[in-house]
Amino acid sequence: MVTAAPPTGWIFDIRRYSLHDGPGIRTTVFLKGCPLDCWWCHNPESQSPQPEIIVREHLCTQCGECVRACPQEAVSMTPQGPHTDPALCTRCGECVPFCAPGAREQVGQPYTPQALADILARDIPFFDQSGGGVTFSGGEPLLQAEFLSAALAACKRLELRTAVDTSGFAPWQRLESIAPQVDLFLYDLKVQDEGAHRRFTGVSNQLILENLRRLNDRGSRIIVRLPVIPGLNDTPAEAAALGSLCRQLDGIQRVDLLPYHHTAAAKYQRLGREYRLPDTPTPSPDHLNALAQQLRAYGIAVQIGG
Ligand code: SF4
Numbered sequence: 001m002v003t004a005a006p007p008t009g010w011i012f013d014i015r016r017y018s019l020h021d022g023p024g025i026r027t028t029v030f031l032k033g034c035p036l037d038c039w040w041c042h043n044p045e046s047q048s049p050q051p052e053i054i055v056r057e058h059l060c061t062q063c064g065e066c067v068r069a070c071p072q073e074a075v076s077m078t079p080q081g082p083h084t085d086p087a088l089c090t091r092c093g094e095c096v097p098f099c100a101p102g103a104r105e106q107v108g109q110p111y112t113p114q115a116l117a118d119i120l121a122r123d124i125p126f127f128d129q130s131g132g133g134v135t136f137s138g139g140e141p142l143l144q145a146e147f148l149s150a151a152l153a154a155c156k157r158l159e160l161r162t163a164v165d166t167s168g169f170a171p172w173q174r175l176e177s178i179a180p181q182v183d184l185f186l187y188d189l190k191v192q193d194e195g196a197h198r199r200f201t202g203v204s205n206q207l208i209l210e211n212l213r214r215l216n217d218r219g220s221r222i223i224v225r226l227p228v229i230p231g232l233n234d235t236p237a238e239a240a241a242l243g244s245l246c247r248q249l250d251g252i253q254r255v256d257l258l259p260y261h262h263t264a265a266a267k268y269q270r271l272g273r274e275y276r277l278p279d280t281p282t283p284s285p286d287h288l289n290a291l292a293q294q295l296r297a298y299g300i301a302v303q304i305g306g
């Protein structure tokens with residue numbers, strides 16, 4: 001009998017001892033690829049489903065080894081250092097081992113569900129002591145639905161508690177198929193106004209809102225996460241729309257307000273991408289408290305921070 005090979009997942013980070021991605025101590029697995037293009041994305045290395053090459057300029061000695069190593073002739077030396085032509089680079093990673101100072105790094109590595117489970121199993125004592133578990137995040141983990149499903153099944157064989165952090169932008173069948181193996185959904189709702197949602201994320205929010213209602217109706221436990229971006233989604237009208245939506249859905253345990261911050265700016269620079277919100281400030285504690293109060297008036301539990 002021929003057995004199918006296990007699905008391979010592309011993962012760009014596995015972060016242990018996280019306290020912000022669900023209850024207790026978590027190990028968070030970050031999957032590559034996202035169908036949204038949020039202006040404030042703090043994991044730009046997650047957006048492409050393929051592995052990517054980043055360059056830490058402060059480590060580069062301008063030795064030129066990457067220029068010589070690249071089979072595509074995608075790298076050229078400039079007075080500012082090596083420049084990689086994104087139109088020529090196939091992201092093969094062949095240049096990475098030639099970079100002795102470690103300035104070049106491949107973001108995104110392949111894992112089988114079992115290889116991942118073997119890593120996650122190391123943290124079982126912390127999960128047991130704290131009521132924690134494993135959180136799958138991204139990117140959008142549902143973009144790698146086959147791998148996600150297999151990885152969740154491997155977690156359940158280890159009797160681990162599971163959470164999935166999702167934008168909700170996926171065919172309902174994908175959410176429905178993994179839902180029985182997910183103890184908690186961290187559901188990112190970004191903007192209620194559909195036009196603004198299209199503008200700032202690149203997609204409509206209709207599917208996202210429909211999937212939220214369907215998850216709620218099937219009895220899933222949900223924490224809604226709102227990234228608070230000053231000037232984009234923090235108006236009283238936005239909070240009112242979110243409050244009246246959450247009031248209707250009894251599976252929503254809480255709304256978490258996640259204040260925008262600038263820590264991703266350096267990542268955009270390393271990837272050679274434009275950072276679209278350089279002047280947007282972090283919301284003040286007073287403003288976050290006012291938003292929280294407005295949402296609590298709808299009978300919703302609200303937490304500032306994840
Ligand atoms: S191999 Fe590394 S250190 Fe040398 S030029 Fe390329 S990026 Fe810089």
Ligand code: SF4
Pocket residue numbers: 053069070071072073074075084088089090091092093094095096
């Ligand atoms: S990843 Fe491959 S194609 Fe891209 S610069 Fe490195 S060696 Fe060249």
